Amino acid sequence: MLQAKYKKKLDDLLAVCHKNLRKVNDDLIIRAFEMSVEAHKHDLRSSGEPYFGHPFEVAMVVAKEIALDDVTVASALLHDVVEDTEIEIDGIRREFGDTIAEIVDGATKISNIFESHEITQAENYRKLLLSMVNDIRVMIVKFADRLHNMRTLEYLPAEKQQRIAKETLDIYAPFAHRFGLAKIKWELEDLAFKHLHRSEYEEISHSLNAKRREREHYIRKFIVPIENRLRQEGLQFTIEGRPKHFYSIYNKMMKRNKPFDEIYDMFAVRVILDTEENNACFTVYGIVSEIYKPIPERFKNYISIPKKNGYQSLHTTVVGPEGKMVEVQIRTRQMHEIAERGVAAHWYYKENGSQAPLDRELENWINWVREMFDQKQGEDVSPKELIESFKLNLYQDEIYVFTPKGDLKILPKNATAIDFAFEIHSDVGFHTIGAKVNGRIVPLNTILRSGDQVEIITSKKQKPNRDWDKFAITHKAKAHIRRYFKEEERRLAEQGREVWEKKARKAKLHINDDELTKFVHTRRFDNLTAFFLAIQMEQIDVDIVIAEIMDAGKSALPEQRPEETGSLFNKFVDTARSITSGISIFGTKGDLLYNYAKCCNPIPGDDIIGYVTTGEGIKIHRRSCRNMQSMLNNGEERIVHVEWPDATSSDYIAGIRISGEDRKGLLTEVTDAISNYDNTNIRSVNISTKDTMFDGQFVVYVRNIEHLNGIIERLRRVRNVSKVERFDE
Numbered sequence: 001m002l003q004a005k006y007k008k009k010l011d012d013l014l015a016v017c018h019k020n021l022r023k024v025n026d027d028l029i030i031r032a033f034e035m036s037v038e039a040h041k042h043d044l045r046s047s048g049e050p051y052f053g054h055p056f057e058v059a060m061v062v063a064k065e066i067a068l069d070d071v072t073v074a075s076a077l078l079h080d081v082v083e084d085t086e087i088e089i090d091g092i093r094r095e096f097g098d099t100i101a102e103i104v105d106g107a108t109k110i111s112n113i114f115e116s117h118e119i120t121q122a123e124n125y126r127k128l129l130l131s132m133v134n135d136i137r138v139m140i141v142k143f144a145d146r147l148h149n150m151r152t153l154e155y156l157p158a159e160k161q162q163r164i165a166k167e168t169l170d171i172y173a174p175f176a177h178r179f180g181l182a183k184i185k186w187e188l189e190d191l192a193f194k195h196l197h198r199s200e201y202e203e204i205s206h207s208l209n210a211k212r213r214e215r216e217h218y219i220r221k222f223i224v225p226i227e228n229r230l231r232q233e234g235l236q237f238t239i240e241g242r243p244k245h246f247y248s249i250y251n252k253m254m255k256r257n258k259p260f261d262e263i264y265d266m267f268a269v270r271v272i273l274d275t276e277e278n279n280a281c282f283t284v285y286g287i288v289s290e291i292y293k294p295i296p297e298r299f300k301n302y303i304s305i306p307k308k309n310g311y312q313s314l315h316t317t318v319v320g321p322e323g324k325m326v327e328v329q330i331r332t333r334q335m336h337e338i339a340e341r342g343v344a345a346h347w348y349y350k351e352n353g354s355q356a357p358l359d360r361e362l363e364n365w366i367n368w369v370r371e372m373f374d375q376k377q378g379e380d381v382s383p384k385e386l387i388e389s390f391k392l393n394l395y396q397d398e399i400y401v402f403t404p405k406g407d408l409k410i411l412p413k414n415a416t417a418i419d420f421a422f423e424i425h426s427d428v429g430f431h432t433i434g435a436k437v438n439g440r441i442v443p444l445n446t447i448l449r450s451g452d453q454v455e456i457i458t459s460k461k462q463k464p465n466r467d468w469d470k471f472a473i474t475h476k477a478k479a480h481i482r483r484y485f486k487e488e489e490r491r492l493a494e495q496g497r498e499v500w501e502k503k504a505r506k507a508k509l510h511i512n513d514d515e516l517t518k519f520v521h522t523r524r525f526d527n528l529t530a531f532f533l534a535i536q537m538e539q540i541d542v543d544i545v546i547a548e549i550m551d552a553g554k555s556a557l558p559e560q561r562p563e564e565t566g567s568l569f570n571k572f573v574d575t576a577r578s579i580t581s582g583i584s585i586f587g588t589k590g591d592l593l594y595n596y597a598k599c600c601n602p603i604p605g606d607d608i609i610g611y612v613t614t615g616e617g618i619k620i621h622r623r624s625c626r627n628m629q630s631m632l633n634n635g636e637e638r639i640v641h642v643e644w645p646d647a648t649s650s651d652y653i654a655g656i657r658i659s660g661e662d663r664k665g666l667l668t669e670v671t672d673a674i675s676n677y678d679n680t681n682i683r684s685v686n687i688s689t690k691d692t693m694f695d696g697q698f699v700v701y702v703r704n705i706e707h708l709n710g711i712i713e714r715l716r717r718v719r720n721v722s723k724v725e726r727f728d729e
């Protein structure tokens with residue numbers, strides 16, 4: 001039985017649900033409510049109040065301010081249950097089914113992801129964004145959760161306030177914008193602004209209050225003649241002064257470097273029409289223009305060309321009484337819903353059926369996010385690039401360009417002709433030989449601008465060029481170009497394999513793929529594909545390779561690498577091992593004979609295993625060694641557990657290879673980057689520059705693998721550095 005105070009809350013929530021949602025499963029809400037009360041009964045919030053107040057308020061936001069459906073409300077009630085109480089996700093699944101369990105699970109995980117949007121987390125980030133696209137309700141719960149946390153931020157320690165406010169501004173607000181949740185976005189921004197710039201916030205708030213009467217009076221005067229005319233036309237409408245949010249005023253003040261008074265002489269009014277006729281908006285535009293003189297260059301038609309998040313409206317700026325500028329926004333009720341509640345409203349209309357155009361827009365939106373993240377497995381896009389491309393698309397504006405037939409294409413700012421080509425169709429992209437912008441032939445790397453008319457010239461014979469990847473910026477174009485070259489390499493490697501097999505047969509060389517793989521590893525090829533590709537590209541001479549293998553005799557395939565592997569590396573490995581005191585086998589440091597495998601060169605700190613060989617004692621391999629599988633195939637009993645001794649006060653040493661385009665000051669910057677990262681000590685440096693290329697090998701002291709990875713991540717951010725890797729061969 002619920003206590004009286006909870007009964008009241010439950011009634012409130014149900015009432016709000018029935019008011020705002022089309023259908024409500026009372027039983028579902030009640031059960032979620034009861035489980036949440038029970039699960040959180042011993043917890044308190046930072047404010048000292050019972051914890052349940054939080055999920056309850058989050059559910060209220062979802063029911064009232066976003067108003068999607070009852071499933072989201074139930075999920076909101078349960079959103080912290082798994083994270084903060086004993087109940088597991090399976091418990092929720094049993095009780096409420098898969099959908100709610102997925103939403104709760106997604107919302108739980110997404111917090112962690114957003115909190116650490118480190119580059120190394122990109123893969124998780126991608127998975128989550130995908131799951132969130134599959135069910136946008138994950139994000140809706142998350143936005144509501146964040147909104148309530150921001151509303152109650154003052155109970156947290158100051159430092160935490162700053163971090164959360166900043167994260168809200170950096171991540172949640174732009175996301176909310178993408179989801180079209182304008183109201184939520186504004187409130188998030190204003191709340192974050194309040195905590196990050198308290199005095200500026202108070203100044204604006206004070207100034208707005210001081211001028212409220214004056215402003216309301218003016219708006220009244222401006223609106224009356226419009227209201228009269230609209231009524232004469234028999235239109236149903238609402239007209240209101242539009243509140244500006246604090247953060248945008250602040251941004252304007254900063255951008256234009258002007259005081260409040262000069263920014264806020266701009267008034268804004270909104271007309272919302274209760275009709276489904278989009279054309280009525282243009283009628284109203286005409287009427288407003290008759291009453292007040294419009295400023296033509298400020299007219300924006302987002303009805304014919306909606307923003308990518310689905311926003312539609314007409315914007316016009318007119319000269320009002322006393323010569324003051326007033327911005328008027330004109331939209332239908334449905335456009336208004338979408339403007340305020342974005343994807344949630346889309347969802348609503350979609351469920352309502354019969355709204356085909358909206359379906360299509362929602363679909364476009366979902367495709368947009370999907371395209372961004374949904375690449376095939378194994379495709380060669382680094383997490384860093386992925387995040388950058390996502391940020392680009394999340395934060396930057398869009399441009400509107402046209403095909404010769406006048407079809408509109410929306411691209412991110414700074415998109416080039418090649419992006420446009422792939423936007424039209426991958427086939428067009430692949431066969432592009434040139435582009436015309438506004439009738440003039442331009443290079444393919446030309447950056448397009450809104451309003452450009454772009455024509456792509458194609459030829460059946462044309463093939464993608466490797467340079468394209470450098471100036472394509474959309475994920476779509478980049479993915480196609482990279483996939484093409486991957487495919488191309490695979491094809492050439494196939495041909496290379498045929499060449500190889502033919503010659504090997506002729507020479508009567510019998511060698512299977514495993515053996516050949518071992519051999520190509522000694523030649524610094526990552527795998528057979530790379531080896532066959534080199535054959536086809538005539539980078540290596542097959543006859544010589546065959547002769548070499550025949551010479552060595554198959555059984556004695558060289559495990560050791562050729563001498564030129566670099567004496568620095570050998571020296572490095574020796575030193576690395578000498579600073580530890582051997583390894584322990586079966587947990588004891590016995591007198592067993594062991595040595596280090598040359599295929600993977602383990603160094604202290606690596607995760608290792610021992611492999612019992614015949615005659616050579618135990619070989620120490622890295623657990624990630626590429627020969628691991630074949631060792632396992634030879635019998636699991638031959639693998640033994642080995643360990644490095646406990647780390648002493650002395651650190652381990654590790655090698656890092658850095659390459660990139662040389663420039664003045666690069667070495668200093670790289671060295672600084674290393675030593676400033678957690679006070680890392682550098683043991684030795686070996687640099688070579690060839691033409692304009694920089695190639696450096698650094699040996700550093702690290703405490704563990706995380707430390708090493710941290711340094712590597714840091715180095716990747718140094719300008720002009722194109723490759724950073726741990727050096728192990």
Ligand code: MN
Nearest residue numbers: 054079080145
């Ligand atoms: Mn929460």
